[in-house]
Amino acid sequence: MFSRLREDLASVRERDPAARSTLEVLTCYPGIHALMFHRLAHGAWRRGWFLVGRFASHIGRLLTGIEIHPGARIGRRVFIDHGMGVVIGETAEIGDDCTIYQGVTLGGTSLYRGTKRHPTLGRGVVVGAGAKVLGGFTVGDGAKVGSNAVVVKPVPAGATAVGNPARILDSERDAAREQKAEQIGFSAYGVTRDMDDPVAKALHGLLDHSVETDRRLQAILARLEAAGIKLDDTVAPSDDFDPGRLSRMVD
Numbered sequence: 001m002f003s004r005l006r007e008d009l010a011s012v013r014e015r016d017p018a019a020r021s022t023l024e025v026l027t028c029y030p031g032i033h034a035l036m037f038h039r040l041a042h043g044a045w046r047r048g049w050f051l052v053g054r055f056a057s058h059i060g061r062l063l064t065g066i067e068i069h070p071g072a073r074i075g076r077r078v079f080i081d082h083g084m085g086v087v088i089g090e091t092a093e094i095g096d097d098c099t100i101y102q103g104v105t106l107g108g109t110s111l112y113r114g115t116k117r118h119p120t121l122g123r124g125v126v127v128g129a130g131a132k133v134l135g136g137f138t139v140g141d142g143a144k145v146g147s148n149a150v151v152v153k154p155v156p157a158g159a160t161a162v163g164n165p166a167r168i169l170d171s172e173r174d175a176a177r178e179q180k181a182e183q184i185g186f187s188a189y190g191v192t193r194d195m196d197d198p199v200a201k202a203l204h205g206l207l208d209h210s211v212e213t214d215r216r217l218q219a220i221l222a223r224l225e226a227a228g229i230k231l232d233d234t235v236a237p238s239d240d241f242d243p244g245r246l247s248r249m250v251d
């Protein structure tokens, strides 16, 4: 019990530049107090003393503003910074060395009792202020969840998820794809960092299609002209259609 507390205090001092002394962390950090209450509550829960567990968790919530269900499993050196408004559900699991900021929900989307309804955070995951991670999936080791993100799908280890619904930031891969697309003389407007958004996906699909149709029409007109067939009277000159601009608008 005390060795864990010592570890927790040391990890807060390591991770919070605002922490000035161990005594300050012990007396003024609600995340530390919430974990102490959770250890009591979880111990009672595992012995089958469900009401005692719930009550200990409730007292912890009253004093800290952090609600941790007594059934949740929390690893070592977890740092809940500020903490107000954090909610951690019954079947949530939090790996060692995770950092969780205020307003985070590790919640469920299904109401079936006895199933794994809440997420599992791997080791060293950082969940930004106000983020909601909803469902019984895994956020991989070392992943980051941006503040206010709403995560409803697994996040690979080391990845960064931001936005609502959350998408994975992968700027290097996007840049490489764009570069390749430019080399072949056609920009893959369907390849964007918002591929998780179904509306953006549909619009980019339409843009891709119209660019390709335009390119084929130009090729046909060029061949007809080369064959001596002029279509000036029947085909209007090409307008200033700029698919790149439209693509950026839906990004």
Ligand SMILES: CC(C)(COP(=O)(O)OP(=O)(O)OC[C@H]1O[C@@H](n2cnc3c(N)ncnc32)[C@H](O)[C@@H]1OP(=O)(O)O)[C@@H](O)C(=O)NCCC(=O)NCCS
Pocket: 082, 101, 127, 128, 129, 144, 145, 146, 147, 148, 149, 160, 161, 162, 163, 169, 171
């Ligand atoms: C998500 C996060 C970890 C990303 O950090 P990072 O890897 O350094 O990424 P960057 O700051 O370089 O941002 C990369 C891109 O993601 C965007 N982004 C960053 N955080 C975002 C967020 N929370 N929501 C939406 N987009 C975000 C940036 O605008 C940038 O977009 P661009 O490539 O179009 O310019 C960080 O921004 C974050 O939210 N951390 C949580 C911090 C927190 O909650 N602190 C509370 C202290 S009390």
